[in-house]
Amino acid sequence: MSAPFVCAIPMEELVGGRGRVLDDAITMAHGGGGKAMRDLIQDVILGAFDHPLLAPLEDQAVISLRELAANGDRLAFTTDTFVVHPLFFPGGDIGKLAINGTVNDLAMSGARPIYLSCGLVVEEGLPVETLRRVTRGMREAADLAGVAVVTGDTKVVERGAADKLFINTTGIGVVPVGIRISAARAQAGDKVIINGSIGDHGCAILLARHELALDSDLESDCRPLADLVRTMLAICPDIHCLRDATRGGLATILNEFAQSSRVAIRLDETALPLREEVRGLCEILGLDPLYLANEGKLAAIVPPESADALIAAMRAHPAGREAAIVGDVRESPAGVVLLKTGFGGARIVDLLVGEQLPRIC
Amino acid sequence: MRFIDEFRDPVRAQILVREIARLTGQIARAHRGPLQIMEVCGGHTHSIFRYGLKKLLPPEVEFVHGPGCPVCVLPMGRVDDCIALAEQPGVIFTTFGDAMRVPGSKKSLLQAKAAGADVRMVYSPLDALTLARENPRREVVFFGLGFETTMPSTAMTLRAAKRDGIRNFSLFCNHITIIPTIKAILDSPDLHLDGFLGPGHVSLVIGTHPYEFIARHYGKPIVIAGFEPLDLLQSLWMALRQLAEGRAVVENQYGRVVPEEGNREALAVVNEVFELREFFEWRGLGSIDHSGVRIRSAFAEFDAERRFAVPNLKIADPKSCQCGEVLKGVIKPRECKVFGTACTPETPLGALMVSSEGACAAYYNFGRIDLTELSERRADA
Numbered sequence: 219m220s221a222p223f224v225c226a227i228p229m230e231e232l233v234g235g236r237g238r239v240l241d242d243a244i245t246m247a248h249g250g251g252g253k254a255m256r257d258l259i260q261d262v263i264l265g266a267f268d269h270p271l272l273a274p275l276e277d278q279a280v281i282s283l284r285e286l287a288a289n290g291d292r293l294a295f296t297t298d299t300f301v302v303h304p305l306f307f308p309g310g311d312i313g314k315l316a317i318n319g320t321v322n323d324l325a326m327s328g329a330r331p332i333y334l335s336c337g338l339v340v341e342e343g344l345p346v347e348t349l350r351r352v353t354r355g356m357r358e359a360a361d362l363a364g365v366a367v368v369t370g371d372t373k374v375v376e377r378g379a380a381d382k383l384f385i386n387t388t389g390i391g392v393v394p395v396g397i398r399i400s401a402a403r404a405q406a407g408d409k410v411i412i413n414g415s416i417g418d419h420g421c422a423i424l425l426a427r428h429e430l431a432l433d434s435d436l437e438s439d440c441r442p443l444a445d446l447v448r449t450m451l452a453i454c455p456d457i458h459c460l461r462d463a464t465r466g467g468l469a470t471i472l473n474e475f476a477q478s479s480r481v482a483i484r485l486d487e488t489a490l491p492l493r494e495e496v497r498g499l500c501e502i503l504g505l506d507p508l509y510l511a512n513e514g515k516l517a518a519i520v521p522p523e524s525a526d527a528l529i530a531a532m533r534a535h536p537a538g539r540e541a542a543i544v545g546d547v548r549e550s551p552a553g554v555v556l557l558k559t560g561f562g563g564a565r566i567v568d569l570l571v572g573e574q575l576p577r578i579c
Numbered sequence: 580m581r582f583i584d585e586f587r588d589p590v591r592a593q594i595l596v597r598e599i600a601r602l603t604g605q606i607a608r609a610h611r612g613p614l615q616i617m618e619v620c621g622g623h624t625h626s627i628f629r630y631g632l633k634k635l636l637p638p639e640v641e642f643v644h645g646p647g648c649p650v651c652v653l654p655m656g657r658v659d660d661c662i663a664l665a666e667q668p669g670v671i672f673t674t675f676g677d678a679m680r681v682p683g684s685k686k687s688l689l690q691a692k693a694a695g696a697d698v699r700m701v702y703s704p705l706d707a708l709t710l711a712r713e714n715p716r717r718e719v720v721f722f723g724l725g726f727e728t729t730m731p732s733t734a735m736t737l738r739a740a741k742r743d744g745i746r747n748f749s750l751f752c753n754h755i756t757i758i759p760t761i762k763a764i765l766d767s768p769d770l771h772l773d774g775f776l777g778p779g780h781v782s783l784v785i786g787t788h789p790y791e792f793i794a795r796h797y798g799k800p801i802v803i804a805g806f807e808p809l810d811l812l813q814s815l816w817m818a819l820r821q822l823a824e825g826r827a828v829v830e831n832q833y834g835r836v837v838p839e840e841g842n843r844e845a846l847a848v849v850n851e852v853f854e855l856r857e858f859f860e861w862r863g864l865g866s867i868d869h870s871g872v873r874i875r876s877a878f879a880e881f882d883a884e885r886r887f888a889v890p891n892l893k894i895a896d897p898k899s900c901q902c903g904e905v906l907k908g909v910i911k912p913r914e915c916k917v918f919g920t921a922c923t924p925e926t927p928l929g930a931l932m933v934s935s936e937g938a939c940a941a942y943y944n945f946g947r948i949d950l951t952e953l954s955e956r957r958a959d960a
Binding site for chain 2: 429430494497498501503559560561562563564565566568571572575
């Protein structure tokens with residue numbers, strides 16, 4: 219079943235293969251290590267990710283340290299696995315998520331993302347065209363984010379052992395000298411900044427499952443944030459905390475900041491950018507947008523004197539047009555996120571216990 | 580957002596808050612102890628916490644969080660029955676989302692799902708019926724729960740199933756009815772309620788007349804209330820105004836949604852499909868006469884309790900659990916011996932800690948830390 223696409227098969231044999239998958243659907247043969255697998259790699263993998271470091275098809279990509287060191291003094295290294303239903307949704311798909319997710323995790327350290335790996339777990343029966351569409355989309359997303367996929371692995375599993383397609387991406391990037399971003403650096407007086415509306419991705423996925431019989435033009439916010447972070451660091455190299463608000467939403471990462479830094483974070487509900495569609499869906503289902511997933515949103519804790527300049531620079535960037543200051547940091551109660559409601563009250567924004575479940579009435 | 584923001588206007592709220600303070604001052608002089616108003620519905624409890632209403636009110640006014648969270652009052656034995664049904668071979672067990680986490684005596688539906696039972700979350704009973712159509716070889720069971728609010732949609736679904744001759748669909752009926760429960764609370768000797776905020780969405784179905792006994796026989800004001808913060812403040816003000824004037828009647832604050840007569844079509848389909856049970860077991864409150872409904876014999880083929888062997892065991896609430904006293908307003912969630920220690924949203928002992936509408940979960944999530952400091956700073960700003 220194992221079928222690493224960076225494998226020991228000599229290049230000439232690969233070139234000598236058919237080079238294209240003619241079947242309509244992936245079968246166990248495509249993971250079997252034989253010709254079918256070579257065709258799959260040639261067609262679906264090399265066809266999309268063509269790159270000098272990948273082309274030799276060794277068991278690993280070999281990267282020059284000198285080239286990396288030109289970008290900074292520390293390596294950032296992260297991994298993430300992507301499982302999403304449905305595979306394609308308005309505003310993105312699993313491949314685009316897999317590239318942007320890892321790019322963004324690297325970028326949140328201030329790193330410049332450089333190389334990615336791509337591990338595919340494919341359920342037999344998946345249409346080959348679906349896989350082609352996903353890997354081509356990944357290439358586009360990688361180009362847009364300025365990264366390259368240089369190594370990887372493909373496994374085919376029996377029907378039912380995976381849900382259509384799972385993707386793992388691992389990434390490396392380089393952190394520029396002097397950047398020191400950490401969840402533990404928030405301090406009283408700091409401002410909380412986000413780069414735009416929250417909950418778009420979570421709602422887009424809910425709607426794309428077509429279980430709600432609701433229609434909307436809402437799209438996932440899935441996008442790379444590395445360039446936005448570069449812009450922000452140019453204005454304020456001393457950003458204290460930075461994270462992308464993916465699973466668990468804005469509430470979850472702000473709780474992480476509050477707990478790691480032993481501070482209180484106070485959010486202002488009226489300052490939170492929120493699309494009408496998202497708000498409406500949340501009203502109907504009894505969900506809280508603060509806990510909905512995002513795939514192109516970050517929250518930063520920054521020194522107060524830099525906040526306005528940061529907002530101005532972010533708003534001039536395509537990934538930050540709706541950037542806003544949404545709260546501030548206080549000494550107490552330490553470890554807690556509070557929300558000042560638009561109505562004039564206040565409440566605690568705690569970590570979720572499990573999944574957010576719609577309410578009965 | 581239209582029709583939402585109007586009901587969350589902080590300026591209008593201030594006007595109501597001032598009037599509430601004035602009335603409270605007037606009543607409190609002749610009143611022993613705090614003024615206790617029970618909001619019957621879990622949706623109200625949720626709003627009170629979500630908008631921080633308590634902080635806006637005079638200390639003499641206390642909200643007592645009533646039994647109107649259908650997930651919270653579900654006894655453990657019924658959850659066990661759900662799991663027994665879900666674990667039957669060939670069954671797809673469908674449920675509303677927030678019932679998934681309610682603890683049974685051994686596990687929750689969420690845990691049963693992880694262990695291999697086919698448990699699926701639906702948004703409407705009609706979704707469950709669709710699943711039955713799409714899976715003719717499986718038995719689809721819908722876990723029907725809730726008060727009169729959700730009863731009509733379940734009844735309509737059974738009517739549709741019968742019309743279309745669907746043979747692989749059934750209902751595990753746990754629908755309950757609010758009026759006998761309010762009566763049971765009023766008859767409870769350890770109670771000192773001064774008035775009620777009536778459940779808005781239940782009343783949309785049953786209308787305002789069924790509450791008249793509360794005013795007539797028990798001399799307590801009741802105001803049918805909406806769910807937005809201004810609805811709640813206005814309803815509270817209306818209830819206090821009755822107390823100040825020495826009146827006790829049924830008033831309808833939620834007139835934009837609740838007709839006096841209720842919804843006749845909804846009531847008709849409910850009566851066609853359901854009949855009262857002699858009694859039904861409530862978590863924390865025990866057995867209450869005529870407080871639940873079951874499926875009429877004309878729809879017996881869709882009754883999961885007749886179709887499958889349901890264990891129907893009575894499981895006593897954990898001894899340390901004081902959900903019943905909280906539900907009756909005898910103690911506040913914070914005064915429960917296990918609140919926030921043995922019983923938290925992560926490890927709920929009592930059901931009040933499970934649903935976000937449960938009084939204890941609301942207290943835990945939104946009210947654990949004293950927010951006075953924050954409020955004062957806001958007043959300065």
